[in-house]
Amino acid sequence: MLRKLIAPVVLMTALAGVAQAEEHVVLMLNRGEAGTMVFEPGFVHAQVGDTIRFVPTDRGHNAELIEGLAPEGAAPFAGRINEEIVVTLDTEGVYGVMCRPHFAMGMVMSIAVGDVEIPEGFLEGRLPRNARTRLEEQLSNL
Numbered sequence: 001m002l003r004k005l006i007a008p009v010v011l012m013t014a015l016a017g018v019a020q021a022e023e024h025v026v027l028m029l030n031r032g033e034a035g036t037m038v039f040e041p042g043f044v045h046a047q048v049g050d051t052i053r054f055v056p057t058d059r060g061h062n063a064e065l066i067e068g069l070a071p072e073g074a075a076p077f078a079g080r081i082n083e084e085i086v087v088t089l090d091t092e093g094v095y096g097v098m099c100r101p102h103f104a105m106g107m108v109m110s111i112a113v114g115d116v117e118i119p120e121g122f123l124e125g126r127l128p129r130n131a132r133t134r135l136e137e138q139l140s141n142l
């Protein structure tokens with residue numbers, strides 16, 4: 001009797017695992033592998049429904065969507081300085097994220113959600129030079 005019950009439970013657990021969203025952890029650091037004032041990792045490839053947890057490991061940073069660097073319909077977000085935030089990725093596309101105090105120093109990261117390509121003209125708008133350089137490097141992973 002017990003054996004008959006176990007098989008369906010194991011199957012359901014396996015199916016739930018496939019559909020389960022993943023949480024990606026991104027650290028905000030004064031110094032990391034890519035240099036000073038960085039998000040680490042600088043690039044995350046996620047699926048729709050996944051979340052990103054931005055962790056202020058070092059003080060003085062925030063995580064916020066860069067205006068214009070997001071797919072249409074994506075909800076903007078902006079954490080406060082030193083705030084840990086969790087962002088749910090509901091919309092497929094490419095996102096650029098910055099730390100506002102260190103945007104000019106190139107403290108940015110990028111996210112690709114789903115099986116996507118970089119939209120045409122994605123980095124054509126006004127961006128600090130250091131931010132553009134890092135975004136280009138990060139998005140070369142796509």
Ligand SMILES: [Cu+2]
Nearest residue numbers: 061099102107
């Ligand atoms: Cu910062």
